[in-house]
Amino acid sequence: MKRKQIIISIFISILIFSSCREIKVNTVVNKDGSFTRMIVITGDSSEVIKTGLPYPVDETWKRELLRDTTDHENHVLTYTKYFENSDLLNQEISQDTGWKKNLNRNILVEEKFGFFYSYPIYTETIKAANPFTILDYKEYLGKEDMLWITGKKLALNSSDSAKIEDAEKKADAFIEEAFTSELIAGLKKAIEQLNNPAVNPELVEIYRDSIVSKIDDYDYDSTLEFVDFLAEWSNNDEILKLKEIKPDTFEKLDNTIKLIINVLSMEPYKVFVEMPGIITETNSLSTKGNQVQWNVAATSILFEDYNMIVESRIINKWMFVIAGIVLLSLIIMIIFKSRK
Known part of the structure; x- marks a missing residue:
């Protein structure tokens, strides 16, 4: 994918x-x-x-x-x-x-x-x-x-169309940056759950550019595969132990991707x-x-x-009927009292 x-x-x-x-x-x-x-x-x-x-x-x-x-x-x-x-x-x-x-x-x-x-x-x-x-x-x-x-707001001329295109690009940038941030935060959380002194959560930030590159160009089926990528980049097999505990972080990230794809x-x-x-x-x-x-x-x-x-x-x-009846009743009462 x-x-x-x-x-x-x-x-x-x-x-x-x-x-x-x-x-x-x-x-x-x-x-x-x-x-x-x-x-x-x-x-x-x-x-x-x-x-x-x-x-x-x-x-x-x-x-x-x-x-x-x-x-x-x-x-x-x-x-x-x-x-x-x-x-x-x-x-x-x-x-x-x-x-x-x-x-x-x-x-x-x-x-x-x-x-x-x-x-x-x-x-x-x-x-x-x-x-x-x-x-x-x-x-x-x-x-x-x-x-x-x-x-x-609807496009009425070429100038409006250009504004829509510009808004699209901004939205694209947000989606890409947002997903990258969610993935990096998820990897950090998973490493914290691993509680392994040999793996520092801040290691993820070191390889941010590599993560962005993978998001842009690489084929993968689950965010759990980024565990393999991170282990390879850092030459630290201790990271692979994340697969053994399978934190729900990756499942949530995968669900996030599925939702955004379904919506779009x-x-x-x-x-x-x-x-x-x-x-x-x-x-x-x-x-x-x-x-x-x-x-x-x-x-x-x-x-x-x-x-x-x-x-x-x-x-x-x-x-209106009720108001008419009430008004008529008042008129009758006024007339009746005035004749006494």
Whole structure:
């Protein structure tokens, strides 16, 4: 597995990633807080049935496969399910068995009462997937860089495209430096656990450049192989005893790599939410009538929490009726008292 290719090349290509299928997640919110959730996959017959959807589906979802009426070479596979509340959907999401179970995702459908009006609110949050804890991405990426990376700001001209490319390079640098720092810290921790006077944890820093070179150019299947590299570079076979105790440090490092690869390889998808009433507030860049849209890609969730929020307003007709009855009663009382 070539780390240079995986960690760097995938990140660059993900921004121009062209999927063989299109995935849409549609949610139609009702006035009572219930909603219908649909996952729509469009592509050729072999692509639409593939797994790896944004959210888990099971036999409780209605499944319908039809030919695309706009492109007869494609098919449209739709999964549909009705939910009485968002807690039930979150419960399903928590049971995801794929790699996305490592993502912290939450959906909340709630309502604020405003007497004559009610305000349904849809909030979907995907917590940042960034597995690195030593380096801070903010030291590499500024606020404007993050707007380009996450797609919150769209390129309108060649100058904007150049800014996106510059932000990509900064993100690449962070990922490479962050992984290197995590690996070096992991090797030091493992040596400390070994508790062998013949092996000094600071030995790792001496060979930092060699470690970086291996990360860039060498093929390896597990970070545990860096034990062999370190033993060879330092001509100290005592380091090989790390393999005997097999500290969980290397397993955690391997899991970090797997997560970052899975995130960067994630298929982009679109989220559509249709609200009852008139939309009053949203952070979506695309609004049409009472429907909003967000584009979710790997870079959307890698560094920062990705929040999708929309609020609408509906009329509480029954409150107008009650207010009318109360007002009429007051008028009658005033008239009745004035005649006494």
